[in-house]
Structures are given as C-alpha cells and as structure tokens.
Amino acid sequence: MNKLPNILRKRSRTVLGILSGTSVDAVDIVLTCLTGNGLKMKIEILGYIEFKIPLKLRNYVLRTSDLSSGTVEDVCKLNVILGQFYSRCILSALKSFGFKPENVDLIGSHGQTIYHIPWKKKSLGFNTNSTLQIGDPSVIANCTGITTVGDFRISDVGAGGSGAPLVPYLDFVLYADKNINRILLNIGGISNITILPAGVKFGTIKAFDTGPGNMMIDFLTYKFFEKPFDKDAKLALKGNINSDLFNSLRKRDKYYSIRPPKSTGREYYNGDFIEKALEDYNKLSAFDILRTFTEYTAYTVAYNINKYSGFDGQFELIISGGGAHNPILSSSLGKYMGNAKITNVDKNGITTDNKEAVLFAVLANEAVSGIPANLMAVTGSRKKAVLGKICQVVENV
Numbered sequence: 333m334n335k336l337p338n339i340l341r342k343r344s345r346t347v348l349g350i351l352s353g354t355s356v357d358a359v360d361i362v363l364t365c366l367t368g369n370g371l372k373m374k375i376e377i378l379g380y381i382e383f384k385i386p387l388k389l390r391n392y393v394l395r396t397s398d399l400s401s402g403t404v405e406d407v408c409k410l411n412v413i414l415g416q417f418y419s420r421c422i423l424s425a426l427k428s429f430g431f432k433p434e435n436v437d438l439i440g441s442h443g444q445t446i447y448h449i450p451w452k453k454k455s456l457g458f459n460t461n462s463t464l465q466i467g468d469p470s471v472i473a474n475c476t477g478i479t480t481v482g483d484f485r486i487s488d489v490g491a492g493g494s495g496a497p498l499v500p501y502l503d504f505v506l507y508a509d510k511n512i513n514r515i516l517l518n519i520g521g522i523s524n525i526t527i528l529p530a531g532v533k534f535g536t537i538k539a540f541d542t543g544p545g546n547m548m549i550d551f552l553t554y555k556f557f558e559k560p561f562d563k564d565a566k567l568a569l570k571g572n573i574n575s576d577l578f579n580s581l582r583k584r585d586k587y588y589s590i591r592p593p594k595s596t597g598r599e600y601y602n603g604d605f606i607e608k609a610l611e612d613y614n615k616l617s618a619f620d621i622l623r624t625f626t627e628y629t630a631y632t633v634a635y636n637i638n639k640y641s642g643f644d645g646q647f648e649l650i651i652s653g654g655g656a657h658n659p660i661l662s663s664s665l666g667k668y669m670g671n672a673k674i675t676n677v678d679k680n681g682i683t684t685d686n687k688e689a690v691l692f693a694v695l696a697n698e699a700v701s702g703i704p705a706n707l708m709a710v711t712g713s714r715k716k717a718v719l720g721k722i723c724q725v726v727e728n729v
Contacts, residue, residue, distance in 0.1 A: 347696055504707075
C-alpha cells in the first residue's frame with residue numbers, strides 16, 4: 333500500500349530533516365512535528381543529533397568534488413553510498429529519539445553538493461546553470477521505509493534559477509517582522525545571508541552567498557594541524573592578522589564583491605584557491621595564516637551586509653551554522669558593523685546547529701503539500717517552483 337495518500341490527509345506531520353553541508357564534516361538530523369504551511373506553520377522540535385562523517389568517506393567526497401581527481405565512477409558510487417550512509421544515521425537517530433520508522437511521515441534530505449555552477453554557461457547549444465547533489469533520496473526511502481523528499485535545488489534550476497540559497501524560505505517563516513530590520517547569517521562551509529527589512533514581503537526578499545564560511549578555515553586547520561576544524565578558534569587566536577596576505581586575498585577573490593543574486597561553493601573556494609593565495613606567503617606562521625583567513629571570512633560577510641542590506645540604522649544580525657561558535661568571526665563582525673545587534677539563532681528549539689536540518693524538514697513538508705518554496709528574486713528563476721523530488725515507498729500488508 334502506498335503511504336503518500338495517508339500523509340497528505342494529515343495536518344500535522346512528523347518530518348525528519350537531514351543535512352551534510354559543504355564542509356562534509358558531519359550529518360545533522362532533526363526530528364520535527366510540522367503543523368500547517370508557510371507563515372502559519374508551527375514547528376516543534378522533537379529531537380536533534382549529529383553524526384561525524386568518517387574521515388575516509390569525507391576524503392572520498394572531497395576528492396570526488398575536485399575536477400582534477402573526481403571521476404564519473406566516483407560520483408556514481410557515492411550517490412548510493414551516501415544514501416546508504418544517511419539511512420544508517422537516520423535509523424540510529426530515530427532509535428535515540430525513541431521513534432520507530434513507521435511513526436515518521438517524511439524525510440527531507442538535502443544530499444551532498446558535489447558540484448554547483450550558479451552562472452549560466454553555453455554548452456552544446458544550451459545556455460544554463462547547473463547543480464548536482466548526491467546521496468539519492470530513492471536509496472534513503474527504500475533503506476528506511478520512509479517517504480523521502482530530496483534533490484531540492486534542481487527544480488529551481490529548471491525554472492531558470494541558480495538553485496541556491498534555499499534557507500531564505502525558513503528565515504522568512506521564522507523571522508519576518510513588521511517593525512524590526514533583521515539579517516539572518518548562516519556560516520556553514522559557505523556564508524549566506526537573508527535580508528529581512530521591517531514589513532518585508534515574500535517576493536521581495538534579498539538573500540545570497542556572501543563568500544567563504546568555514547570552508548577555507550577548515551582546509552587550513554587540517555593542512556597545518558591535522559584537525560578537522562578550529563574549535564572555538566583556539567588555533568587562530570594564537571596568530572596575528574597579516575595585512576599583506578589579507579589585502580592579497582581581497583584582490584584575488586573575485587566573488588565576494590559581485591553584486592547579488594549570486595551563489596558559490598567548493599568549486600570556487602577550494603584547495604587550489606587557497607594554495608595559490610599562499611604562494612607568496614609560505615614563510616608566515618601557520619597561526620598567522622589561519623588568523624588572517626578567519627578575519628578575511630568575517631570581512632567578506634560584513635562587506636556584503638554593509639553594501640547590500642540598505643540598513644542605515646540598527647538591525648539584528650542572527651547567526652547560525654558552525655561558524656556561530658567561532659569567537660573571532662563574531663567579534664570581527666561586530667567590529668566591521670557597529671550598527672548590528674548580534675545574537676545566535678535560538679527560537680522554539682531551533683538553534684545554530686539544527687536550523688539547516690529543520691529547513692529540509694520544512695521543504696519536504698511544503699513539497700508534498702504542493703507549495704512553491706523558491707524565492708524568484710533570490711535565485712533569479714523565471715517562475716515559482718515546488719522544490720524536491722518525492723520518492724515513495726510501498727507499505728507491505
């Protein structure tokens with residue numbers, strides 16, 4: 333028996349969201365109860381857990397994402413391997429939450445971005461952008477027995493958009509206010525912002541990727557110290573900002589100063605970008621290099637907010653993602669933006685750590701409800717689109 337008709341009849345649904353981000357360091361899983369849709373949606377957090385991605389698997393994903401080392405065979409294998417790995421994490425998470433798979437209505441899975449081309453390119457008579465997320469939702473559905481919605485970006489690409497960012501939909505649902513100017517900043521592997529002026533309407537939201545988040549910091553931390561990330565910026569705090577390297581990064585980086593709409597990822601801020609940036613600075617201490625790149629990350633975020641937010645007076649800057657735990661990023665953002673009241677996401681159980689996973693639970697719920705969730709002004713798409721592919725399972729009776 334097909335489960336989907338029963339799911340569609342429910343007003344409240346138990347939905348699991350799962351995300352492995354650009355940094356490829358962990359899988360975030362959140363279990364939610366969602367009632368209603370859009371601005372009237374009520375979100376209850378039932379559980380959250382994080383699973384570290386094994387180093388061998390992480391390195392395989394990173395190699396596959398690199399044009400110089402990845403192959404089509406790698407992409408093909410990883411598409412199933414990641415789906416199976418996510419499924420193991422999901423079943424383990426449900427056990428820890430005290431839920432059985434048959435008690436969960438939907439899974440929303442972003443998958444792992446393997447490559448993202450946000451700018452239109454001419455090829456074979458076509459002029460289009462493209463994106464690819466692997467960890468196929470059909471694999472997850474069949475391994476868990478739970479209807480799964482995934483591959484959220486490609487529908488927007490089909491409608492002429494860049495397919496990213498996606499998080500502004502949740503930002504609007506949670507934080508749009510009649511009287512308060514707000515900016516939502518997510519610092520994952522890439523940093524992205526959603527600008528919510530007081531009284532903002534859904535169709536007029538501005539949101540985009542500002543540039544690097546944790547990606548370059550993580551790369552350098554592993555390169556110099558063989559650690560996956562700089563916990564609490566303890567390593568960077570031992571160094572000093574090198575102004576020559578900082579200014580060289582500003583000149584080398586062509587992305588951060590581009591006008592929005594825009595999006596980016598590992599295909600730009602990768603190891604090759606970093607190694608070339610360091611060619612003339614290999615005599616600097618590892619601590620100084622890490623400190624400078626951390627400062628530069630904060631600078632690119634602040635540059636975009638100061639230039640494109642349109643806020644002259646005070647506004648709230650609400651931070652989520654792994655970078656919210658980096659004290660250098662927080663203090664430097666305050667230094668560059670004196671009119672910002674900076675806080676971390678903490679609303680009705682939605683935190684800096686689980687917010688993006690909540691997003692994919694929400695997008696899955698909207699997809700089965702037939703509700704468009706792309707923001708045309710953000711992605712540049714020509715029309716509204718329902719995001720996500722619904723992968724159904726058959727219930728044995």
